[in-house]
Amino acid sequence: MIELKDVAVAFDDVTAIADVDLRIGDGEFVTVVGPSGCGKTTLLRTIGGLQEPTTGRVRIDGQPPTVAQANADVGVVFQQHTLFPWKSALENVTFLRTLAGDTPNEADARGLLRSMGLEGFEGARPAALSGGMKQRVAIARALHLGADVLLMDEPFGELDEITRDELGVEIRNLWRRERKTVVFVTHSVPEAVFLADRCLVVCGRPGRIEATFDVELPGPRDTDVFGSRRFQEQVAAVRRTLHEAHDR
Numbered sequence: 001m002i003e004l005k006d007v008a009v010a011f012d013d014v015t016a017i018a019d020v021d022l023r024i025g026d027g028e029f030v031t032v033v034g035p036s037g038c039g040k041t042t043l044l045r046t047i048g049g050l051q052e053p054t055t056g057r058v059r060i061d062g063q064p065p066t067v068a069q070a071n072a073d074v075g076v077v078f079q080q081h082t083l084f085p086w087k088s089a090l091e092n093v094t095f096l097r098t099l100a101g102d103t104p105n106e107a108d109a110r111g112l113l114r115s116m117g118l119e120g121f122e123g124a125r126p127a128a129l130s131g132g133m134k135q136r137v138a139i140a141r142a143l144h145l146g147a148d149v150l151l152m153d154e155p156f157g158e159l160d161e162i163t164r165d166e167l168g169v170e171i172r173n174l175w176r177r178e179r180k181t182v183v184f185v186t187h188s189v190p191e192a193v194f195l196a197d198r199c200l201v202v203c204g205r206p207g208r209i210e211a212t213f214d215v216e217l218p219g220p221r222d223t224d225v226f227g228s229r230r231f232q233e234q235v236a237a238v239r240r241t242l243h244e245a246h247d248r
């Protein structure tokens, strides 16, 4: 369980987020959607213990997030990938687990790279990979850590739309198999709806949680969903909220 109580984060001359009250249950898939600069990354970093809240309190399973982070209970995929340039894709996936004092499992790491469409690139250094491929290595790395909580900050930002859709399906499948708690930031409304059980709309300056949508889509979430009426209605509703908040 992730809990934020009355959280605000202020930097020198800007309050990035304010009045954030949020509870995320174990195994939930929550997306956070909102315009650029509304505090999505700040919110995610605060949940992950990488940013201290100015006021309020954050707990992951009752512990401060810094403790959860130190115990490798939280995996983070950053907006900009943070791979080690001198290590291969495979080594990048396994290395964090070594750092966390755990034993990497090479077969698992290879399997994850394969599921991210990177078979054949295990030995490649980040410099030899495209932006989207690097981001997929970073996702495999977070999954390999085995953390119960995954925080993802626009992990598909640099990907083309087709790959993005396919990885979205893949992430949902992984989540269904492993039931991790996922908080996924994006500024794509269709992506936020497609992936979520619950979609948080964040906007304003400082950013606040403007609305919450429970996403119910019948049947499996594959790319056919994009054409369904229910999906399009939900996307339209989220978009409307964003526009209304923006015009205020």
Ligand SMILES: Nc1ncnc2c1ncn2[C@@H]1O[C@H](COP(=O)(O)OP(=O)(O)OP(=O)(O)O)[C@@H](O)[C@H]1O
Pocket (backbone or CB within 6 Å): 011, 012, 014, 015, 016, 034, 035, 036, 037, 038, 039, 040, 041, 042, 043, 079, 187
């Ligand atoms: N370390 C920092 N120091 C000062 N201001 C910051 C810092 N990090 C973020 N901010 C400010 O906080 C606000 C929210 O930034 P944040 O990066 O959280 O937005 P975002 O929603 O993730 O945007 P984007 O969609 O462009 O990634 C912005 O006004 C930004 O300038």
Ligand SMILES: [Mg+2]
Pocket (backbone or CB within 6 Å): 040, 041, 042, 079, 153
């Ligand atoms: Mg951001």
